[in-house]
Amino acid sequence: MTDSPTSSSRARPITAGIVTALVGYTSSFVVVLTGLRAVGASPEQAASGLLALCLALGLGCILLAWRYRMPITAAWSTPGAALLAATGLVDGGWPAAVGAFLVVAALILLTGLWPQLGRLIARIPPSIAQAMLAGVLLPLCLAPITGIVVNPWGVVPVVLTWLVFARLAPRWAVPLAFVAAAIVVAISLMREGMPVDPTLLVPRVEFTVPTLTWGSLVGIAIPLYIVTMASQNVPGVAIMRSFGYVVPWRPAMLVTGVGTALAAPFGGHAVNLAAISAALAAAPEAEADPERRWVAATSAGGSYLLLAALSAAFAALVLLAPPAVIPAVAGLALFAAFGSAIQQAIDDPGERLPAVVTFLVAASGVALAGISAAFWALIAGLVVRFVMHVGRSSA
Known part of the structure; x- marks a missing residue:
C-alpha cells in the first residue's frame, strides 16, 4: 500500500508527456497536412512530411x-502550416517549397549561431507580425462556417462536439472534434461502400529533390521563418x-534548425520550440518537483x-473525408x-492602423509578382508604420 503513491508520482510526468504529444x-x-497539400505536395508527400x-x-x-534536464518540448510550426495553406502554389511547385523549408532551416541555425x-x-513590431498571422489565419478560420452550408450533416457534429468540450x-475540444470528424468519415465510407486501400496505412517517406525560386524564397521561406520565430520560438x-x-x-x-533541415527533404516544413503546448509539460500539474518535469518532455518525445x-x-x-x-x-x-493574434495586433492604439493594413493585405490572399500576400502584408504594414511614426520622436 505504501508503494502506490510513489508509483503514481513517478507515472505523473510520463502521463503528462503522453497528453502533451496527443494534444x-x-x-x-490536419493544419499541417492542409498546408503541405496547398503548396503542391501529393497525398503521399504530405504523409511523408507528417512522418x-x-x-x-x-x-x-x-x-x-x-x-538540459528541463521540460523543453519541440513542435511543428502550426502557424507556419497555416501560412502555407494561405500561400498556395508558388513558382517551382512542391520542389521549390521544399527548397524554402531548407532555407528556413538555415535561418533558424543562423539565428542560433549569430x-x-x-x-x-x-x-x-509584434503588432505587425501578429496582424500578418491573423490575416493568414482568417480564411482558414472561416472553414467551419462555410462548411456548415456545404456539408451540414458532416460539419455540424464536428462543430457541436468542439463547442461542448470547449466549455x-x-x-x-479540438482533439475530440477530430474524433467526431473521424466518425463522420467512417460512416461516410460505410454508406458508400468504399474500400480502403491497405497501402495507404503503411508509413513511408518520400524524398524530394529541392529547388529554389524567387517566389518560394520570398513568398514562403521568409514569411515562414518570421511566423515561426514570432509565434513559436519567442513565445515558447x-x-x-x-x-x-x-x-x-x-x-x-x-x-530545431537541424531537425528542420533533416525533415525538409521528406516534406517537413519547420520544427521549433513548443509554445501553447509547452505548458502541458512545464507546469506544476505535470510534476510537483520542477527538477523532474524534464521526464514529461522525454515522454512527449517518445x-x-x-x-x-x-x-x-x-x-x-x-x-478519404x-x-x-x-x-x-x-x-x-x-x-x-x-x-x-488579433488581440496582440490591435492591443496598442498607436500601432493599430499599420496592423489593420497588414491584416487586410494578408487576408486578401493577393499575390503579386509570384510572391504571396503574407510578404506584401509585412511590407505594407512596415511602410504604413514608417509613415505614421517618422519624425515623431524628434517632435
Whole structure:
C-alpha cells in the first residue's frame, strides 16, 4: 500500500508527456497536412512530411530534455502550416517549397549561431507580425462556417462536439472534434461502400529533390521563418520562463534548425520550440518537483515517435473525408491562435492602423509578382508604420 503513491508520482510526468504529444498532434496535424497539400505536395508527400516532422519532434524533445534536464518540448510550426495553406502554389511547385523549408532551416541555425539575426527579427513590431498571422489565419478560420452550408450533416457534429468540450474540457475540444470528424468519415465510407486501400496505412517517406525560386524564397521561406520565430520560438521561451526555466537559446535553435533541415527533404516544413503546448509539460500539474518535469518532455518525445508510425493512417483519414469536414477541423484548431493574434495586433492604439493594413493585405490572399500576400502584408504594414511614426520622436 505504501508503494502506490510513489508509483503514481513517478507515472505523473510520463502521463503528462503522453497528453502533451496527443494534444499537440491531434489539435493541429490536419493544419499541417492542409498546408503541405496547398503548396503542391501529393497525398503521399504530405504523409511523408507528417512522418518526418514527428520523428524530428520526438528526437528533439528527448535530446533537449535529457541534456538540459528541463521540460523543453519541440513542435511543428502550426502557424507556419497555416501560412502555407494561405500561400498556395508558388513558382517551382512542391520542389521549390521544399527548397524554402531548407532555407528556413538555415535561418533558424543562423539565428542560433549569430544572435544579431534574432535581434533583427525582434525589431519587427509584434503588432505587425501578429496582424500578418491573423490575416493568414482568417480564411482558414472561416472553414467551419462555410462548411456548415456545404456539408451540414458532416460539419455540424464536428462543430457541436468542439463547442461542448470547449466549455467542459477546453484542452481536448479540438482533439475530440477530430474524433467526431473521424466518425463522420467512417460512416461516410460505410454508406458508400468504399474500400480502403491497405497501402495507404503503411508509413513511408518520400524524398524530394529541392529547388529554389524567387517566389518560394520570398513568398514562403521568409514569411515562414518570421511566423515561426514570432509565434513559436519567442513565445515558447517566454512560457518556459514563466515556469522558472531559462531555455538555452543557442542549443535550442541548433537542435530545431537541424531537425528542420533533416525533415525538409521528406516534406517537413519547420520544427521549433513548443509554445501553447509547452505548458502541458512545464507546469506544476505535470510534476510537483520542477527538477523532474524534464521526464514529461522525454515522454512527449517518445510519444511523438510512436505517433510517427500512425502518420500514414491519419493522412489517409484526411484524404478519404467527405467535403468540408477536414477544413472545418483545421479552422476550429486555429480559432485560439487567431484570437490571440488579433488581440496582440490591435492591443496598442498607436500601432493599430499599420496592423489593420497588414491584416487586410494578408487576408486578401493577393499575390503579386509570384510572391504571396503574407510578404506584401509585412511590407505594407512596415511602410504604413514608417509613415505614421517618422519624425515623431524628434517632435
